[in-house]
Amino acid sequence: MPFPTLPPALQRALTERGYAEPTPVQEAVLQGDYAGRDLLVSARTGSGKTVAFGLAAAPSLLDGDDRMPPPGAPIALMIAPTRELAMQVAREIDWLYQGTGARVVSCVGGMDARRESRQLDGGVHIVVGTPGRLRDHLERGALVLDALRVVVLDEADEMLDLGFRDELEAILDATPATRRTLLFSATLPKEIVNLARRYQKDAERISVASDREQHSDIEYRVVEIAPHETEPAVVNLLRWFELPAALVFCATREQVKRLHGILLERGFSAVALSGEMSQAERTHALQALRDGHARVCVCTDVAARGLDLPDLGLVIQAELPRDRQVFQHRSGRTGRAGKKGVSVLLAPYPRRRAVERLLQISHIDAQWSGPPDAEQIRVKDRERLLAKIAPADPSDEELVETARLVAEGRSAEDLAATLVRLYRDLLPAPDDLDERGSARGEVRERAPRERRERAPRDGGMREPRPDPSRAIDAGDAVWFRLNVGRNGNADPRWLLPFLCRRGHVTKREIGQIEIRERETRVAISRDAAERFAVAAKRPDPQDPNLRIDPVTDEGVVGDVSQRRGPKPDRGRPEKSPYEKPRGQKPSYKSKKR
Numbered sequence: 001m002p003f004p005t006l007p008p009a010l011q012r013a014l015t016e017r018g019y020a021e022p023t024p025v026q027e028a029v030l031q032g033d034y035a036g037r038d039l040l041v042s043a044r045t046g047s048g049k050t051v052a053f054g055l056a057a058a059p060s061l062l063d064g065d066d067r068m069p070p071p072g073a074p075i076a077l078m079i080a081p082t083r084e085l086a087m088q089v090a091r092e093i094d095w096l097y098q099g100t101g102a103r104v105v106s107c108v109g110g111m112d113a114r115r116e117s118r119q120l121d122g123g124v125h126i127v128v129g130t131p132g133r134l135r136d137h138l139e140r141g142a143l144v145l146d147a148l149r150v151v152v153l154d155e156a157d158e159m160l161d162l163g164f165r166d167e168l169e170a171i172l173d174a175t176p177a178t179r180r181t182l183l184f185s186a187t188l189p190k191e192i193v194n195l196a197r198r199y200q201k202d203a204e205r206i207s208v209a210s211d212r213e214q215h216s217d218i219e220y221r222v223v224e225i226a227p228h229e230t231e232p233a234v235v236n237l238l239r240w241f242e243l244p245a246a247l248v249f250c251a252t253r254e255q256v257k258r259l260h261g262i263l264l265e266r267g268f269s270a271v272a273l274s275g276e277m278s279q280a281e282r283t284h285a286l287q288a289l290r291d292g293h294a295r296v297c298v299c300t301d302v303a304a305r306g307l308d309l310p311d312l313g314l315v316i317q318a319e320l321p322r323d324r325q326v327f328q329h330r331s332g333r334t335g336r337a338g339k340k341g342v343s344v345l346l347a348p349y350p351r352r353r354a355v356e357r358l359l360q361i362s363h364i365d366a367q368w369s370g371p372p373d374a375e376q377i378r379v380k381d382r383e384r385l386l387a388k389i390a391p392a393d394p395s396d397e398e399l400v401e402t403a404r405l406v407a408e409g410r411s412a413e414d415l416a417a418t419l420v421r422l423y424r425d426l427l428p429a430p431d432d433l434d435e436r437g438s439a440r441g442e443v444r445e446r447a448p449r450e451r452r453e454r455a456p457r458d459g460g461m462r463e464p465r466p467d468p469s470r471a472i473d474a475g476d477a478v479w480f481r482l483n484v485g486r487n488g489n490a491d492p493r494w495l496l497p498f499l500c501r502r503g504h505v506t507k508r509e510i511g512q513i514e515i516r517e518r519e520t521r522v523a524i525s526r527d528a529a530e531r532f533a534v535a536a537k538r539p540d541p542q543d544p545n546l547r548i549d550p551v552t553d554e555g556v557v558g559d560v561s562q563r564r565g566p567k568p569d570r571g572r573p574e575k576s577p578y579e580k581p582r583g584q585k586p587s588y589k590s591k592k593r
Helices: 008-016 024-031 049-062 083-096 113-121 131-140 156-161 165-173 190-199 230-241 253-266 279-291 324-331 349-362 374-388 397-407 412-425 492-503 526-537
Strands: 039-042 076-079 104-107 126-129 150-153 180-185 204-207 218-225 245-249 270-273 296-299 312-317 341-348 367-369 477-482 510-515 520-525 548-552
Touching: 008 049, 008 083, 024 039, 024 049, 039 049, 049 076, 049 083, 049 150, 049 180, 076 083, 076 131, 076 165, 083 104, 083 126, 083 279, 104 113, 104 131, 113 131, 126 131, 131 165, 156 165, 156 180, 156 190, 156 324, 165 190, 180 190, 218 230, 218 349, 230 245, 230 253, 230 312, 230 341, 230 374, 253 270, 253 296, 270 279, 312 324, 324 341, 324 349, 341 349, 374 412, 477 526, 492 510, 492 520, 492 526, 520 526, 526 548
Parallel strands: 039 180, 039 204, 076 126, 076 150, 104 126, 150 180, 218 341, 218 367, 245 296, 245 312, 270 296, 312 341
Antiparallel strands: 477 520, 477 548, 510 520
16 A cells, blocks of 8 residues: 655655555554554564654654754654664654755764764754763753654664663653653563653554564574584575675674684675774774675674664574574564565574574474585585576677687686686685584474474484483493593583583483493483484594594494403502501601701
8 A cells, every 4th residue: 555645745755765655564653643642663673663753753743844943952852772773763764854854963872972962052853862872962961852842762672671771761851741752662571661651641552563473574494503513504504595695693792703703714705793893893894784895794682783784684693592582683684674584593402492492482483404515505506606607798899809719729618617616716615514414404394392303314204302201221222432431530410411512412312321440431322323423523622632432342443452452460569668558657757866
């Protein structure tokens, strides 16, 4: 449906920008009689909320006219959680109200506060800013809110998550009681509802999309990996999709630095975003993404708040999100404004149950698979190369002449081989992953929870997981030997998590543990034995001296001492005549001289 009747200046701005019909959230705020009412709107990120609250505020700002009044004290205040989001909101509102003669000023941290104060003193209509900087201007007297007609809180849940409650309350307490308050949020936790009750009057609650509905523009995937193969999995996923822009989420700044360095070393055009970066560094990184000079951005949750990249088609969550809200905000960076996107969640084997619970409470039906392996990526590269080859443009004479010179005296196979080699040299090399981690890239449909069955790589059905109350039978176990025993303080309390991490198995797949004097033997479920043997064979940088070998009927594979036979018993050495009897304490009394 087309836009309803709007002020002519706003209608012209929407037409020039190519807005033929409103998005669901824009339609929701325009279709009702909400001209003078407060609004509490729940809508997903990337659904067109900025234009929505710009249109919703128009009746109060224009008051039936097509032009704004002369600039003076601000009549609209729009608050966003981060600098990037606030500057994006300022750009959107600026083009939307450009035909009305509106003057829009942004006040964000990291910018010149004195320049912002001069702009405020010169008269404005709409102020867009972050809570901290707005409170500074308010306390210094540069920001006067006496004439305010509309207050907009964008991404209110994120502002509370970032700890801006005190700043928000100080700003809202300074606004006139007659103002309209428009509160937009992706989620409506209890804190947001309480804030709305305190500062809104008879607010109309609008929920554009239920929390139980999956975002239709986002394809959710879960990729199972070995716990130590996060970086190779990220590399292969980036190579598999080859999209113009991708966002990779990490939990800490240190992980951002590490992964960013690995991607740069592998040949990716990547930038990093973290809380310790200056505003100039953040602006440079985001501009590189928007210009296409960088294709990957590695960031933390806080640093990525409010990011809006138009060509962002892929989100990779390298570290599991801490809760449902973080998961939704990460995924919401893609699939914006009607464009399609993919959200990939990396799930280590031991965390599968936690991922299943996260998807269940988020009401997300995701596709489960393993990361693509190197051979699959090479096949994908061949398909992309063939799709790019097109006939030469005859109007480009220089190109045709150069192609004729290159082809002279060379066979078609030689030219094609050179083309493929040049194409491969431009791409980062994929990684070889663990056998279980490279699930051949196929999609595994989730089985019903009561069956607990998972599809293996060969397409058949894997046996159900063993009951935790049932111990592994002796005939259903494969024994392995560790080169540490009681002499090395072997203890099940640290052996069990070590075996799970080193062998990529769960506690249910580990049976009896026998600790001997100089070695430890452990029983592994036969279903997991092959996977355990492959994973345990690889050196572990955390425990380089701890070795795990399979036990056969002939002994321990790789144990030289067992193949040579037992060492001969040479008996106890003769007792030294100078050795004191066992149990007798030595005397330290000095002889009298």
